[in-house]
Amino acid sequence: MFSDKDLRKLIVPLVIEQILAVLVGTADTVMVSYAGESAISGVSLVDMFAYMVITILTALATGGAVIVSQYLGNKEQENANRAAGQLMVGTLLASGVVCVICAALNSQILHLLYGSAEESVLQAAETYMFITAFSFPFLGIYNSSAALFRSMKKDEHDHVRFAPHERHQHCRQRNRYFRAESGRCRRCGADAFCPARWRASS
Template identity: 35%
Template structure:
């Protein structure tokens, strides 16, 4: 085993012990976040199908908006990682400060905009939903928007910490925020019967407590960055350009990518409340299967970023290939473990009996397909982006998303009448197409030709 790990996960830039020290805290964090989402969906299910449908609808919009400033935080992670790899500690600190400030300001602007336009946004996207679903959605959307700055600060600090390899500290901050969230949800939803409003209150308290802890850690606990509060108000324009060189294309990608998912959600809303619930529960369960692979897609940013900072292309190539194979193996193993447990897992959500078989079919097809397609569709672009190849990866993701997941999803799901299954089949097709394009890019030399630092 030691020889295998040395061969595939060690190089001149770092060895397998360092890589797995980065990976394990991220894996725990991802597992906890997915478990938290499962628990929250299950808890809100006790408030009825209308409540779980409203939360799922708004969360599709939340993911769209939050991923815009998380994308900018990822740009900061790449810049921090490359400066760390080059050994320039002063620039590491400047990159961290620039990341926190730019992400927080972006989140503030987005949050205020959505709170002011919540009614037209809801009626434009989900106007065909039932009145009780729309009322729950309105409460949840306003409350979620108010919490954006809190989660933005946590994501920015965690991104900077991952960039220098301190994934354990990032894990502690994330766990602190999410544990507070789940505890408050139990209190507000289960004990106080506050429904969607209780979930909204919990998310705001948890995210702003998490933001306070993240800033306290950055200024008072961790001496690596040597940051002071005033550093957040002195942003270097050249540093901002570097962060935005990675962050803005990725943000645009996230907007188009998740915008396409929202449009797909609109298709699903037109299929009825049961279809919305089927999609919500199947998506929650599918995310469980992808936890290790998702953790690898975050870890590879730090690994490849530091390799590129050291100008070691051979190590970057080697590690990317190893991460892709490991991602496929993890998806196969998790699928073999969890698919036999489908009944008890789906029972957590207490779904109507009419949709259980539909959920199983969606999950079975996706579990098989993702073994080959998910790593090249998600881990590989994360690696290319860490090398500075953000524009190509973003354009590819946007084009394939709209050409296949949106258009093909509409044709299969609505025009041909296949329903929710057609929408999911289109998603699987999109993974394959963009994965093949990223593999073609990886075989060439252009992906590492960018000079970011």
């Protein structure tokens, strides 16, 4: 069960990440404010569409990271590596396809979504969307990498600082790797080092 401290370590970076993602659109609006109302409106229209694309890429990355986490939890390093590679390739392909579609069909997409907008607004939006489309592959790779880093365990070798009996006691206290049926620790392999009282009874 996660403690409040563990949850804060997990939630705070996610909140900061989402705030930064939203601030990107706000910064774009501020920077083009000198160009007039049409430019501001065009940027705002594209930001709504871009945020939807970013959310889809984030969901894809999170789903792949869940699979990687399951493999890591089962100590299947080879499968975890394969799943991580597939996630990166799949995200790159998906975001690349979205990039090409948005860059090539930006006018059609904007007229379909915001056909009632003024022509000057749509023209500004088309220019901004064409530029924004090329950021999607990089955002996809970033989201996948961030999700994979969150799923990786940094304490894989934290038991090396213990003496043999202390190492197994550490594993036993964490109650994650002790195999009751054999009395051996799957993590440190301790058996002869450990007093009989540490062995689980079946």
